[in-house]
Amino acid sequence: MGSHITHRAAVLGSPIEHSKSPVLHNAGYVALGLDQWAYDRFECTEEMLEGIVSGVDESYRGFSVTMPAKFAALNFADVVTDRARAIGSANTLVRTDEGWRADNTDVDGIKGALGELLDGTSLNGKYAVVIGSGGTARPAIWTLIEAGVAHITVLNRSDRTSELQALFDATPTTLSYAPISAAPTNADVVISTVPSSAIAGHEQSLAIAPVLDVIYDPWPTPLVETTRAAGFPAVGGHVMLAHQSYGQFEQYTGKEAPRDAMRKALEESLSISD
Known part of the structure; x- marks a missing residue:
């Protein structure tokens, strides 16, 4: 991507090599022409989260958090949304003026998947x-x-x-x-x-x-x-994964997620046609 990258996000978790979050977010950047954005992945256990998030430079605007680091993400955050607090874990960290804000967009993922399932x-x-x-x-x-x-x-x-x-x-x-x-x-x-x-x-x-x-x-x-x-009817976790990523994308970038492009990239990467 070169040196013109000024904004970054990444997924944290362990094991992380199979995460599809980079596919979703990078497809979103491409679709919107956000060529100054890049999305990475970091191996991150619960114990490592604070060090990783505290150690990154200002270019990092947000982190998607998978297991086993979701509880650590909630505990680390400076600000916590009501739903993340009620659920007791966070899958999203966003850099704000008040510090790192924890949210749980798994709710959006399940709501979106149920919407498709139940039409x-x-x-x-x-x-x-x-x-x-x-x-x-x-x-x-x-x-x-x-x-x-x-x-x-x-x-x-x-x-x-x-x-x-x-x-x-x-x-x-x-x-x-x-x-x-x-x-x-x-x-x-x-x-x-x-x-x-x-x-x-x-x-x-x-x-x-x-x-x-x-x-x-x-x-x-x-x-x-x-x-x-x-x-x-039945739907799989890829539908939930896509829907939970849209809110993260919007919280990180401040732009509306290009849902169709992100979903298509995910399904292609998984060879899923339904």
Whole structure:
């Protein structure tokens, strides 16, 4: 890119070599002719985040943060958005006049993916199933609560609903737990936030409604294939990944994200046609 680069952003996480964030953001720069922008990747554990972010020069305007550094990003920030604080982790750091601001655009990712999955159908008063209770489950739950779902059943190996309860306080949405082997038989939407191996053999009992599977590699996942075979729509994590990147792009650059160009570059890089 040469020496005319004056603005940078990067993705932080470990392992990082397979991250598709550079594909998304760099495609956005190209589409808008932002040839003074560049987007990199850094191997970054939780312990390394503070040193890396504190050590970069002024050209760095923002960082996308993946696991395992999302909790460190929240703790490091000078300013925290309400949604990042409620969810308890951050996937976005933006340089501002007040210092580094932490946000969580995973919410945008899940909201955008659900919008495509359900073709705009409202989830207000509906029933949802969330598989898993880790880093992506919390923004999924937050997004479902914001959408007005009546009840969320969390499927997990162990009951960790006490850790999630704070998200439900002061909302009308109710929460229950079930083991993966005892999935409910009716739901209006299912969001899986776990690796395909964690639900192997249970796909049939989980394919009871439209599915968002946050996994996208290899694609299609067994859960997505089973869901589509059962006659329900399903979308993968690449849709979520694209939607969470648009808000980051806009927070870093101050320009509207060229969504079509970014999405197309991502799907080409993954050889995904649906």
